[in-house]
Amino acid sequence: MEQIPILKLGKFLLVTIQVDMHDQMALRLQDELTNRIVKENAKGVLIDISALEIVDSFIGRTLANIAAMARILDAETVIVGMQPAVAITMVELGLSLPGVRTALNVERGMEILNNLLQEDSDARSPK
Amino acid sequence: MDKQKNILSFLNAKQDKILQEWEKEQLSAGKFRADLVSPDELKQQMLDFWNSFLKALEQDEQGGMFQEGWKPVRSFLSELSRSRAKLGFTPSETALFIFSLKKPIFQLIQEAFQDDLSRQQKELWNLNSLLDALGLFTTETYIKSKEEIIRRQQEEMLELSTPVVKIWEQIVAVPLIGTLDSARTQTVMENLLQEIVAVSATVAIIDITGVPTVDTLVAQHLIKTVSAARLMGAECIISGIRPQIAQTMIHLGVSFQDITTKATLAEAIKYGLSRIGYRISKME
Numbered sequence: 472m473e474q475i476p477i478l479k480l481g482k483f484l485l486v487t488i489q490v491d492m493h494d495q496m497a498l499r500l501q502d503e504l505t506n507r508i509v510k511e512n513a514k515g516v517l518i519d520i521s522a523l524e525i526v527d528s529f530i531g532r533t534l535a536n537i538a539a540m541a542r543i544l545d546a547e548t549v550i551v552g553m554q555p556a557v558a559i560t561m562v563e564l565g566l567s568l569p570g571v572r573t574a575l576n577v578e579r580g581m582e583i584l585n586n587l588l589q590e591d592s593d594a595r596s597p598k
Numbered sequence: 599m600d601k602q603k604n605i606l607s608f609l610n611a612k613q614d615k616i617l618q619e620w621e622k623e624q625l626s627a628g629k630f631r632a633d634l635v636s637p638d639e640l641k642q643q644m645l646d647f648w649n650s651f652l653k654a655l656e657q658d659e660q661g662g663m664f665q666e667g668w669k670p671v672r673s674f675l676s677e678l679s680r681s682r683a684k685l686g687f688t689p690s691e692t693a694l695f696i697f698s699l700k701k702p703i704f705q706l707i708q709e710a711f712q713d714d715l716s717r718q719q720k721e722l723w724n725l726n727s728l729l730d731a732l733g734l735f736t737t738e739t740y741i742k743s744k745e746e747i748i749r750r751q752q753e754e755m756l757e758l759s760t761p762v763v764k765i766w767e768q769i770v771a772v773p774l775i776g777t778l779d780s781a782r783t784q785t786v787m788e789n790l791l792q793e794i795v796a797v798s799a800t801v802a803i804i805d806i807t808g809v810p811t812v813d814t815l816v817a818q819h820l821i822k823t824v825s826a827a828r829l830m831g832a833e834c835i836i837s838g839i840r841p842q843i844a845q846t847m848i849h850l851g852v853s854f855q856d857i858t859t860k861a862t863l864a865e866a867i868k869y870g871l872s873r874i875g876y877r878i879s880k881m882e
Contacts, residue, residue, distance in 0.1 A: 551831060552831075553829050553830045554830075555788060555792050555830065558827070559787060561826070562822045562826045562829065567825035568829060573828060573829055573830060573831040574831035575794070575832065576798065579831065580831075
């Protein structure tokens with residue numbers, strides 16, 4: 472079965488979805504990603520879905536779930552590169568992903584994560 | 599059947615007189631639009647109609663104008679009313695083409711069947727209902743072609759009214775003008791999202807200064823557009839909400855929670871620039 476690669480980039484994990492996902496694949500991604508977050512102690516997850524052209528309610532919900540799970544595991548999730556058609560479909564399905572950060576491309580997404588990490592460490596460091 | 603044949607030959611025989619009277623009737627009706635159609639052109643139209651009318655009468659005895667034999671007449675009339683609708687005739691001026699034929703024919707029939715009153719009435723009735731149907735048909739086609747024009751204009755307006763403008767690098771804006779319905783919102787949404795990708799915008803401004811009314815449905819559409827833009831990674835600002843609209847929206851129970859709103863487009867641009875790290879300041 473096809474596997475979605477999860478790359479480690481410093482304190483972040485980068486997931487690039489290159490093919491149209493089917494249900495089994497999405498569930499497997501959810502499983503593997505949560506395991507990797509714990510194992511690598513990742514602080515942020517970047518999910519690049521720029522190649523995803525079709526979503527259904529299941530994939531949309533799974534994406535929302537993955538983001539929520541990552542947050543519980545103390546890793547911020549940024550979904551990047553959503554196509555216009557996909558965005559419209561998600562909104563029509565009622566999946567506007569509240570609380571999930573989004574960015575236009577991987578570069579901007581990385582910026583967001585870096586800023587968040589910076590703020591986080593600023594808050595923790597003693598004045 | 600025999601009677602119909604009679605009336606046909608009768609009309610044939612009196613053709614010249616009828617056409618003459620008919621033309622006089624049309625030109626004198628006070629509604630003749632000499633500015634839109636020349637008398638020669640009108641004459642040609644009348645002749646064309648008359649010939650196909652007689653031919654249809656000949657082929658089809660009792661069927662009425664929706665029979666197969668009347669097809670040429672119908673297509674001629676629809677062509678006529680379509681062209682007249684385009685030229686700017688009113689519906690009654692268009693229908694007059696048929697209705698003005700009544701007087702000359704009826705007069706002749708009255709004269710011809712003076713001795714046989716029941717026959718006279720029968721012929722009058724037959725022709726009357728036939729001409730009425732044809733007149734109504736012209737009006738119907740006239741309205742249909744007008745509706746076509748309206749629909750085309752609507753489509754053109756739809757294309758015209760949703761420009762997405764680039765304000766600055768990473769900032770795009772859509773000034774919305776006119777009432778928003780589902781079809782228009784769909785176009786606006788698609789255009790905006792595509793433009794966000796094209797200029798890789800981080801801030802999208804939807805300006806609704808030109809939207810006269812906002813009801814729950816329109817608000818719903820706006821919220822959808824904002825959510826979709828957010829999903830793509832762009833922050834959406836709604837600007838130009840008029841005091842009246844703000845009041846109605848709160849009364850309707852619509853709240854733009856989690857959506858940045860600004861009173862004017864200027865404010866929205868200022869805010870958008872600050873989001874991407876610019877500041878507007880006066881030169882010393």
